[in-house]
Amino acid sequence: MPAAQVPIHIIKGRGAATRLAHRFSKDARDAFDDGWGTLEEGEAEAAGLLPLATEVRFEDVKSVLSSNESPDIPFDRSLNPYRGCEHGCIYCFARPTHSYLNLSPGLDFETKLIAKRNLVEVLRAELGRKGYRPSNLAIGTATDCYQPIERELRLTRGVIELLSEVRHPFALVTKSSAVERDLDLIAPMAADRLAAVYVTVTTLDGELARKLEPRAAAPHRRLRTIRTLAEAGVPVGVSVAPQIPFITEDMEQVLEAAWEAGARSAFYTVVRLPWEVAPLFKEWLELHYPQRAERVMARIHEMRGGKDYDADFATRMKGSGLWADLIHQRFQKATHRLGFNRERIALDTGAFRPPGAQGQGSLF
8 A cells, every 4th residue: 555645744743754554454445426525625635725733642551660671781671651753853762562453554643642541540550569560761762742732631740740759760761852741750869869851852954843843842952851850960961862873973972962951861763664664764764865875775685784774672772884893982982081971870769659549648
């Protein structure tokens, strides 16, 4: 099934350029006149008269904590309040998860969002189970926990309020300045070694960031967020992920700016193109950087054994080969020179106290 084409002049602020069909699709669909004005609406959208609006759907989940046994990931427990992400980062490895919802990993991933409305209640029950043992909890590892809809829905804040109540350690990663809203909770927990924040700064080039991560905070705003967090005493790190050959070329400058802002730990990955991310990324290259698209993909193939992507645990995060080694050396030299990663952020799992039933207070 071919991708549903959307005129380029109406996707301003979106990462994907098409509603790419997902890998489980069996039927092709064409517009037709059903007598209800549907065809006219489609023509109006194609003419650029209707914007691509964001739609939020709600779901009730049975569980919220995900366990991880992958040897290349430094946490074993994670939580994501949302499915899909309005930031629209074209390289997002989570895009294919929308296929399981019968939605496009392209524009649907960034315009049709799923909010787990009973998230806090279910988390309370899971943390209160007999035999639960606390471990560092990673928040927002698949989709950004502070994407724009969090301003109104406040699901992430509800999670942090509960974690503060039960003294459960967590770390979160975001591209959003909205994390500053919750400093009243995060800073006191950080003082007790219960919280850390990582801010992703892929590039300092604002024009590139608008194309690559269209609805995330501007690079200079993310640096200000790092500074705000650090000044509040929160252990803050910077993610310079993903590294994309011939696209994100200022890794050293990003690390220098993040260090100056107060980040003291750093990590990176190279671009990952699993499943539908590969055709979406190629479309993006042809749209925004057609002169270098072939060269970019050649270097990606060099890091992935000649393929768009290799899911092998040993190489999927950093790649392999000469180009991957060069990126690794650049990162190592820059972080060593600046002083990153000299002290490990160790969070305290010993302060945890199981929650009571919802609405039940504590005598202590």
